[in-house]
Amino acid sequence: MEKFKNTKELLSNWPLHITCFVIVIICECIGIIKIPVGNSSIMLLPMLFAMVIGMIVYISKPFTWINSKCDKTSSKFVVIGVSLLIAKMGITSGASIQSVIKAGPALIFQEFGNLGTIFFALPIALLFGFKRESIGLTYSIAREPNVAVIANEYTLDSPEGRGVMITYTVGTLIGTIFVGLLASILAMTPLHPYAIAMACGVGSGSMMAASSGTLIALFPNMADQISAYAATSNILSNIDGVVMAVVISIPLTNFLYKHWEPIIGKRKKNKSENN
Amino acid sequence: MAKAKEKLTSDTFLEFTLVLLITAVICLIGNLIYAWAAARGAGPVDWAANFVQSVPGLLILCGISWVGLVMGAAIPGPVPSIIWITVIGIVLSVPGMPTSKYVIDSTSKIALLATCTPVLAYAGVSMGKDWAEFKKIGWRGVLVSGLVMFGTFFGSAIVAEIILKIQGII
Numbered sequence: 130m131e132k133f134k135n136t137k138e139l140l141s142n143w144p145l146h147i148t149c150f151v152i153v154i155i156c157e158c159i160g161i162i163k164i165p166v167g168n169s170s171i172m173l174l175p176m177l178f179a180m181v182i183g184m185i186v187y188i189s190k191p192f193t194w195i196n197s198k199c200d201k202t203s204s205k206f207v208v209i210g211v212s213l214l215i216a217k218m219g220i221t222s223g224a225s226i227q228s229v230i231k232a233g234p235a236l237i238f239q240e241f242g243n244l245g246t247i248f249f250a251l252p253i254a255l256l257f258g259f260k261r262e263s264i265g266l267t268y269s270i271a272r273e274p275n276v277a278v279i280a281n282e283y284t285l286d287s288p289e290g291r292g293v294m295i296t297y298t299v300g301t302l303i304g305t306i307f308v309g310l311l312a313s314i315l316a317m318t319p320l321h322p323y324a325i326a327m328a329c330g331v332g333s334g335s336m337m338a339a340s341s342g343t344l345i346a347l348f349p350n351m352a353d354q355i356s357a358y359a360a361t362s363n364i365l366s367n368i369d370g371v372v373m374a375v376v377i378s379i380p381l382t383n384f385l386y387k388h389w390e391p392i393i394g395k396r397k398k399n400k401s402e403n404n
Numbered sequence: 405m406a407k408a409k410e411k412l413t414s415d416t417f418l419e420f421t422l423v424l425l426i427t428a429v430i431c432l433i434g435n436l437i438y439a440w441a442a443a444r445g446a447g448p449v450d451w452a453a454n455f456v457q458s459v460p461g462l463l464i465l466c467g468i469s470w471v472g473l474v475m476g477a478a479i480p481g482p483v484p485s486i487i488w489i490t491v492i493g494i495v496l497s498v499p500g501m502p503t504s505k506y507v508i509d510s511t512s513k514i515a516l517l518a519t520c521t522p523v524l525a526y527a528g529v530s531m532g533k534d535w536a537e538f539k540k541i542g543w544r545g546v547l548v549s550g551l552v553m554f555g556t557f558f559g560s561a562i563v564a565e566i567i568l569k570i571q572g573i574i
Contacts, residue, residue, distance in 0.1 A: 132415070133414075133415045133418065134415060135415050135416070135418075135419045136415055136418045136419050136422060139419060139422055139423065140422070145529065146426055146430075148529075149430060149522060149525040149526055149529070150429075150430050150433070152525040152528075153430050153431075153433070153434045153521050153522050153525055154433065154434070154437060156521055156525075157434045157437035157438050157441060157518070157521060158437055158441065159441075160438075160441035160442070160444070161441075161517075174517060174520075175438070175517065175521050176517065176520040176521045176523075176524040177524070179521045179522075179524045179525040179528060180524040180525065180527055180528035180531070181528060182525070182528060183524070183525045183526065183527065183528020183529040183531070183532075184528040184529070184531050184532050184535065185528075186528070186529065186532075187528070187529050187531070187532025187533070187535075188532050188535055195529060195532075197533065199529055199530075200530060200533050203526045203527075203529040203530035204526075204530040205419070205423060206423055206426075206427065206522075206523065206526035206530075207523060207526050207527045207530055209419075209420060209423040209424065209427075209469075209473065210423060210424075210427040210522060210523040210526060211486075211523050212424065212468075212469030212472060212473060212485070212486070212489050213424070213427060213428065213431060213462075213465045213466065213469055213519045213523075214516070214519045214520055214523065215469070215472075215486050215489045215490055215493070216464075216465045216468040216469050216472070216489050216490075216492070216493050217465055217493075217511060217514060217516055217519050218490070218493070218516070219468070219489060219490040219491070219492065219493020219494050219497075220468075220493045220494075220496065220497040220507055220508060220511050221497075221516075222490065222493065222494050222497075223493055223494035223495065223496065223497030223498040223504070224497045224498075224499070224504070224508050226494065226498050226499070227499075231571075231573065232568065232571070232573055234567055234571060235563075235564045235567035235568045235571060235573070236564070238563050238564070238567045239560045239561070239563045239564035239567070240560070241563060242556075242559035242560035242561070242562060242563030242564065243556045243559055243560055244559065245555055245556075245558070245559025245560075245562070245563075246551075246552050246554075246555025246556040246559055247555075249551065249555040249559075250548055250551045250552045250555050253547075253548060253551055254548045257544040257547075257548065258544075259544070259548070263548075266545070266548050266549065266552065267548065267552050269552075269556070270552060270553055270556040271549075271552070295541050295545040295548075295549055296548075296549040296552055296553075298534055298537050298538050298541060299538065299541060299545065299546050299549035299550070300549060300553060301531060301534055302531055302534055302535070302538045303546075303550075304553055305524070305527070307550060307553055307554075308553065308557060311553075311554065311557055311558075315557075315558070315561060320561055320562075320565050321565060321568065321574040323564070323568055323573065323574055324561045324562075324564040324565035324568055324574070325561050327560060327561065327564035328557045328558070328560040328561035328564060329557075330560075331556050331557055331560050332553070332556070332557075334486070334523075335520075335523070335524060335527055338520040338523070338524065339520075339524075340557075341516075342516065342517050342520055345516060345517070346517070352516070356516055360490060362560070364486070364487060364490050367484065367486065367487060368487070371482075
């Protein structure tokens with residue numbers, strides 16, 4: 130293997146770094162955009178603009194220097210770069226360790242709240258005519274560990290595997306913006322910001338950034354608590370994710386599928402969505 | 405995806421270091437502009453002082469991240485580096501630790517939101533390659549995926565709300 134291959138590739142992608150630098154400068158200059166709705170607001174954060182501009186730069190033609198050669202480097206920056214955010218949130222958690230410990234039971238039990246999505250989304254998937262795809266589609270929020278579990282049990286070429294890849298791809302592309310907006314919307318309900326903060330940890334690092342960032346922008350005086358709860362919830366999801374998938378969520382989804390599919394999916398022909 | 409742990413070579417060390425430093429530099433400037441944008445209209449901003457105050461915090465964040473990344477790669481077993489990074493962050497800042505005050509004070513100069521923007525700019529670029537795959541997914545797939553995300557988020561928030569109420573925290 131060539132010596133320092135990764136490092137060389139990283140440095141040879143300097144136009145990518147300059148581009149991202151410029152994107153960040155532009156987005157921070159724009160700042161947070163508040164759209165007042167009722168007595169609350171929808172918050173549009175600079176990080177969301179940055180993501181959208183990054184994608185536009187990749188897809189659109191004039192930016193010839195951003196192309197498939199950047200794929201590896203940019204995903205490395207997502208995986209490694211998110212460490213700074215995780216470290217910052219770790220420090221906030223440490224500083225508010227007492228409130229984290231006090232809220233321990235809520236943090237642990239909310240992990241089971243994630244299962245609620247199966248009862249809610251599986252019937253709709255069946256109604257739309259998905260067959261075994263619906264298992265992978267609805268059993269989880271489909272971040273990397275969840276995809277890995279399905280790949281292990283069913284392989285990714287199976288209907289279950291195709292299903293999980295749909296949720297994975299949609300989550301990657303619109304999930305971050307979606308949960309960012311969702312945090313704004315749930316903040317208008319009677320739900321307490323702390324409870325929403327714990328929900329912010331359910332998905333990927335970017336999802337957590339967008340949703341907890343939105344909450345912090347809405348409730349700046351609770352910033353430390355929000356970030357501590359979101360970070361702890363995210364860590365718990367990381368710890369229990371695989372075990373929960375294997376022991377509870379996949380068997381549960383299969384069980385419900387067996388009972389509901391004959392009723393709901395009865396008149397529908399098998400329609401593969403991913404054609 | 406289940407990633408086999410990457411072998412630790414001098415290349416990996418250098419890569420971790422460079423990625424963190426590049427992200428930190430972008431973050432440093434972003435953080436300065438963030439402070440300026442947040443204080444818009446509230447008088448002049450002392451850019452030089454903000455710059456000097458941001459550096460130690462960012463170096464601490466980089467240091468924690470670097471150690472966590474190396475631990476994640478070096479220690480066998482399924483523990484990912486983000487857990488190491490969180491644990492180190494907690495240990496350094498927990499009340500009673502001699503490092504606590506300094507770590508909390510210096511990193512408080514870095515806005516959480518400003519640490520996210522560079523990562524998501526890169527994430528946007530890396531999402532570009534998934535765009536073709538995304539376009540192939542029909543509206544039903546997109547809708548169900550959206551419902552799954554909503555259900556997971558909402559389910560978790562509802563349970564947290566109930567337990568926090570029972571505990572009397574909220």
